[in-house]
Amino acid sequence: xxxxxxxxxxxxxxxxxxxxxxxxxxxxxxxxxxxxxxxxxxxxxxxxxxxxxxxxxxxxxxxxxxxxxxxxxxxxxxxxxxxxxxxxxxxxxxxxxxxxxxxxxxxxxxxxxxxxxxxxxxxxxxxxxxxxxxxxxxxxxxxxxxxxxxxxxxxxxxxxxxxxxxxxxxxxxxxxxxxxxxxxxxxxxxxxxxxxxxxxxxxxxxxxxxxxxxxxxxxxxxxxxxxxxxxxxxxxxxxxxxxxxxxxxxxxxxxxxxxxxxxxx
Ligand SMILES: [Zn+2]
Ligand SMILES: [Zn+2]
Numbered sequence: 001x002x003x004x005x006x007x008x009x010x011x012x013x014x015x016x017x018x019x020x021x022x023x024x025x026x027x028x029x030x031x032x033x034x035x036x037x038x039x040x041x042x043x044x045x046x047x048x049x050x051x052x053x054x055x056x057x058x059x060x061x062x063x064x065x066x067x068x069x070x071x072x073x074x075x076x077x078x079x080x081x082x083x084x085x086x087x088x089x090x091x092x093x094x095x096x097x098x099x100x101x102x103x104x105x106x107x108x109x110x111x112x113x114x115x116x117x118x119x120x121x122x123x124x125x126x127x128x129x130x131x132x133x134x135x136x137x138x139x140x141x142x143x144x145x146x147x148x149x150x151x152x153x154x155x156x157x158x159x160x161x162x163x164x165x166x167x168x169x170x171x172x173x174x175x176x177x178x179x180x181x182x183x184x185x186x187x188x189x190x191x192x193x194x195x196x197x198x199x200x201x202x203x204x205x206x207x208x209x210x211x212x213x214x215x216x217x218x219x220x221x222x223x224x225x226x227x228x229x230x231x232x233x234x235x236x237x238x239x240x241x242x243x244x245x246x247x248x249x250x251x252x253x254x255x256x257x258x259x260x261x262x263x264x265x
Contacts, residue, residue, distance in 0.1 A: 001031040001262065002232050002247045003254045004225040005179045006096075006130065006159045006207035009035050009059070010052040013211045013222060021224045022056050028226035031251065031262050036096050036130060036159075037063040037084075041077030046084055053090035057263050062093035062130055064122070070106035070114035078121060085125055092258050094122035095130025096159055099143075102135040112139065119147040122154075128257065129156040131176075137163045141170050148174050155257060160209050165195050172203055177257055179205035182215030182223065185234045197239050201249045206232045 004025065014021055025033060035052055039045025046063045053061035063081045065073045085091045097118045099111050106114075122129045129148075133140040148156065155175035158167075160183065168178060178199055184192050196204070208215075208231070210223035215230040236246035255261065 001029055001251050002206065002228055003251050004030055004033045004208050004210075004228045005157060005177075005205040005254055006036055006181070007033050007210045007225050008038065008212075009033065009210065009225065010037065010049040010061075011211065014224075018052070021226075022059065025225035026058070028229050029247070030225050030228055032058045032060065032254070032260070033225050034093070034130075034254075035059055035061040037061055038066045038069070038096065040069060040072055041065050041080055042072060046081060050084050050088050050091060054088055060090050060092045060258070060260070061088075062095050063091055064093075064095040064097045064118055064130065065114065066096055067098050067100040067111045067115065067132060068103060068105035070111045073114040073117070078117075082121070082125065085127065092127070092260070093130050093157075094118060094125065094127045095157075096132040097122075097129060098132040099136035099140050100132060100134045101139075112143065115143055116147055119143070123147075123150075123152075126152070126154060128154040131156055131158050132160070133158070134162065137167055141167055144171065144174060144176075157205060157257075159207060160213065161195070162192065163195070164191075165198055168195060168199055168203075172200075177203055177205050177253060179207045180231060180235060181207050181209045182213040182219075182227070182231050185216040185231060186219075193238055196235055201239075201241065201246070202253060204235075205250055205254055206235065 037046045037049030049061045160181040214223035236243040
């Protein structure tokens with residue numbers, strides 16, 4: 001059993017075949033998926049993410065404004081997202097939030113302000129957070145150390161991890177899990193693989209971030225949750241662990257973190 005800790009199957013690239021995608025995941029041994037809501041918080045984008053989680057027993061979801069869209073965050077956006085959290089038991093996290101200094105779709109100072117604000121909101125709602133950090137690792141760690149260092153913090157997930165061992169060492173004590181996506185299978189990802197090899201298995205998750213980042217050997221195709229198996233088997237082999245043990249442990253990490261149980265069938 002595996003869990004895809006970060007996917008975007010509510011997006012329109014899955015409108016044609018979402019039922020089949022969810023079924024293929026199940027058939028491939030992916031027992032659960034966390035669908036990350038993204039988009040414009042003044043539109044129906046986040047309602048769509050929650051609707052997908054409501055539709056499938058083994059799909060959960062999160063809401064939170066991506067750093068790309070930080071400039072759209074305001075009181076009204078926040079009210080809308082809080083309402084969605086309260087509307088469904090399937091909303092189990094706030095995110096993805098963070099900093100993206102690669103694309104800079106929102107001004108950096110706005111990204112930082114909105115990131116801090118959303119961590120506080122998640123704290124008030126007693127929700128764990130999902131972090132997106134690209135080319136902003138130092139700033140991300142600084143903010144997390146500032147905002148997450150308190151007793152009742154529910155922890156977080158560093159999604160599509162692309163940082164260093166040093167970063168891991170600073171985040172794990174705060175209660176963060178580290179999630180690896182398909183890019184860990186790419187040729188140029190030696191540094192990332194070294195981090196995975198050293199990271200304790202009980203802090204690790206795997207994800208697809210689909211429809212993006214399709215793992216080898218399927219690179220070039222649309223990614224989907226079933227393909228998390230390729231990332232998991234690649235990492236298990238690299239770390240010299242049996243795939244079944246790797247799958248069991250990462251699944252257990254996810255279930256423990258969110259206090260969830262696998263669906264019965
Ligand atoms: Zn992301
Ligand atoms: Zn994502």
